[in-house]
Amino acid sequence: MASEREVDIEAFRAHLAQTSVGRRIDEVVIHHTWRPTAAEYRGIETVRGVRRYHMGVRGWSDNGYHVMVGPDGRVFLCRPLARSGAHVSGRNAHTVGVAMIANFDSEEPWEYGGMRACCRAVAALMERFDLPPKAIRFHREFAPKTCPGLKLGLAAFRNAVVETVAEASRMRPKIVLLPENALIDCRAQVEDGVTRVDLRALVEALGYRIHDHLQDQRKLYLERLTGAM
Template sequence: MARNFKPYMITQFQSFIHTLDLKRKINHIQIHHTWEPRKSDYKGESTIASMWRYHTETRGWQDIGQHFTVAPDGLIWDGRSLEKDPAGITGYNRGGIMFEMIGNFDQGEETLEGEQLDAIIAAVRVLLLKFNLSTNDIVFHREHSAKTCPGTGITRGWFLNEVKNRKIMELNPNSYDNADQWKRIAIDWLYEEGLISAEDWKDNINKGLPLWAEALVLKRIYDKAKA
């Protein structure tokens, strides 16, 4: 049976988490890397679906192991129900929320940087605030396993310093001045409705929709109505 997955931009992820009402007690945040697939293997939702198939069909789990997957392009894909513990660290899953970062971040391999780094740091900050946790509650897979996960190229000290100090895009859309508010709301809506792509969203979110994009949206609405 096929399974669909939903992507979030950082501000969308923040809004989703802030409105969340979980029955399950959250006491830590798990950080993992996929190792495989690598960043260079990423092909959008099909990559997430492949992981889901591996977890459910090969490993026999009820669902994909992680709650969220952070992609190289900065999208945060949903996964396992947040009311269920992750399948991440044997014997240490109770109360956890699990992030899987696509890539092999062992030394000499790929690098956690750019939009992907912004996304994981922003997402972790949102969860720390939501569940009243501290950076001491961030857990690397390798702390309870012989694995290198989330990669020998990522030290705990560096990662926690990024969580505390990294400057990233403003998380709160309400902090934008009034002249920009309508712009962000409209562009977010167009993306959520599938009328513009993630690439279009990134292109336009801080500069407003140019005329070509408005024409493209109208054409896609027309095409949908004809279908």
């Protein structure tokens, strides 16, 4: 039963992690819908409308795209990733189709409210399928069309996705590796080159505890737990 589902970026990542795709993915092909335009967008009803058009008029089994992004930054899962899309003639077998609901022949891509969400979704796909930036392709490379729009350049879009990947890796929790091969998840994050950790999680894993009850709050007291380590 063909349908669509709105997901936030974390749910999108989780979906990718949990989904067995069962076909080789070599490229992510970017589209704009052209029609409907961003101005014509009406939330998930617009996504349903695209699916109904693809099924009823084009005679396809489902929405031709796997992922659609709205100008409000909402991300929609459309055709299952396990199935080849219907979005780029002759190149559907090993690609994922991502469409922004917009007309970038006339609408401004870098003012588009869904651009950041689209870059994050494409970054998540690249990570999931271990793809390099050159695996980001535009529909117009393979068809006599302007898709995804005359105003959107491939190099600029690839750069925007690469920046998103770098940003995501800076924000992702890191794990501390200890000499004894114990892994401690201390929710570390690197910000501007400074690693910040949840100190309590770290010291307790090392066999210490933090004294909460001493008077001098300006100093931090660690107590070695007996029997630990």
